Amino acid sequence: MALNDSFGIENYRPNEARYDKMQYRRCGNSGLLLPLISLGLWHNFGHTNDFQNARQILRTAFDHGITHFDLANNYGPPYGAAEDNFGRLFNKDFKNYRDELIVSTKAGWDMWPGPYGNFGSRKYLIASLDQSLTRMGIDYVDIFYHHRPDPDTPLEETMGALHHIVQQGKALYVGISQYNAEDTSKAYEILKNLGTPLLIHQPRYNMMDRWIENGLLDVLGEKGIGSIPFSPLEQGILTNKYLKGIPKNSRAAKDARYLKSDHITPELLQKVEKLDAIANSRNQSLAQMALAWVLKDERITTVLIGASRTEQLLDNIKTLDNLAFTKEELAKIESILK
Template sequence: MYSADPERYNGQMPYRRCGKSGLKLPQISLGCWHNFGHTDDQHEARAILRRAFDRGVTHFDLANNYGPPPGSAEENVGRIMSEDFACHRDELIISSKAGHLMWDGPYGEWGSRKHVLSSLDQSLKRLRLDYVDIFYSHRPDPDTPLEETMGALASAVHQGKTLYVGLSKYPLKMLKKAVAILRDLGIACPIYQPPYSILDRWPENEGIHAWLADHGMGSIVFSPLAQGMLTGKYCDGIPDGSRAARSEGFLQVDQVDAQVKQLRALRDLASEAGTPLHHLALRWVLDQKPVVSALIGARTVAQLDDSLDALGQPPLKKSVIKKIDALAPPARRKKK
């Protein structure tokens, strides 16, 4: 029987408000993209969720297609939630998403009203929940009108199936229009989820983060460690069992090979600053505006604890930031 640590809110985890909303998230949130599927160790998955909550992580991030296989992460987290966290439901922020391929046929992906609302119903069933706290459009649909996708998100709020809505990976032009449509429907969009790391500064380069800050929205970023490249473990080759070593993984060997010199230089910089590379990378992300939270993955409790310990690092010195910019420079910002 799990009994949560009574000291979990003793100040070890800072929380940040998403823009002008009432939504507050831990500075580090637990992403369930990897490590919670049916192919993973479920005893370790349960231990990771328990340990995360004990350390003040109140946000677990999912999507309909997380696994593998797709849907299995929601099933496993849902089972653990019902068995261990039912009495803590009102302390938790649970998010899910719709948009990537989940089932066969014309409505199995993208942003149609049919897909978005059907996917949400399926997610709630797998999660064993009456509602999620945040429901995202996971990616923009190039063919479905934005009015239809945003209308589906608004319906999810009106039906009581989500408390907040969010957008993920939308380019700036579409993001602006989508937020305006939601506003006209009486629905606020307090949160945006992009990939962001020292090695991938896309939302910064495209002016998305500046626009979010100006319009009272928060950014919760995924892959802050660039799929593990910023952990330092790839500086001397591809370790056995790592993401890049798996044929089914998103991180490919050629991606690592293309950036190994940069990774080594960043590792040396972190060493000079007296911190591990992954702590430097997480601290860098959290020091950027308007980042509210960084989503991390963890294969073990030890990995989770190690990442959470990055919160003990002070804000980076300007001299260190300048060196990071020299090694991984931002692009000249485009006007949109």
């Protein structure tokens, strides 16, 4: 069941100064510019969430120059709900601004029953995007991703499906998510030979999860592939949220699928406290410093954030006020993380 269809808010007119302060970075070797901060609809946009709150988050993002909204077929709950709700909000608030938006979605995880609703086959990817476009009420997405590697489907088939989707006009660009360095190189070459560039990679990356530094970042730089890390705040650990215990309304308390409360150990909190002190010396929140830390590498195009409140979103946007680090600050951060 969809959320309440009562919109109850005046007709939306975006802030005329929305592009004045947002910073944009070129996505790899492409002509596409992305805002340094992009908004993900992984959480807080399902049918169990507050519709008006979701609407205000999207409006606030666009009013501050965030032009990129990132979805996936299974974002919810239930699966498809985030795309459905985004489609309703797009039709009401953003339809006249379609050419100012970058809308992305993905397929690769479990979506519908049976053998054709998961992983990376041509059958699944093309069918899934058709469903996504219907839910969102749009003719094309700007970026379509394969959401995760599929060891059982030939990479040529998966990349061939992405190429075909671009040829159909259902996506302007294609990307991949969570692929390692070797498979990213292979995917890049396959797509290059087909005539469709690999635009972007969406990996998990933050101060505490550094796996992409073991080769993947080098591949992205060498090949001219953009990147958009998700979970830059390590599911809220790289904020001050858990320094005084686990809040009852936090993700760790409500949904252990993404962050288990027993993962938040005294040793971990000691590191977070020390990082928070460095952030304070920079006149930033810890979350702002963590986002700036990810963006310090020019191979990172944009960071993907989630927001449950407009206040949280606005706090993240203030990251742009201080993106520079001294060598001493970076050394202190590394000594804490080691």
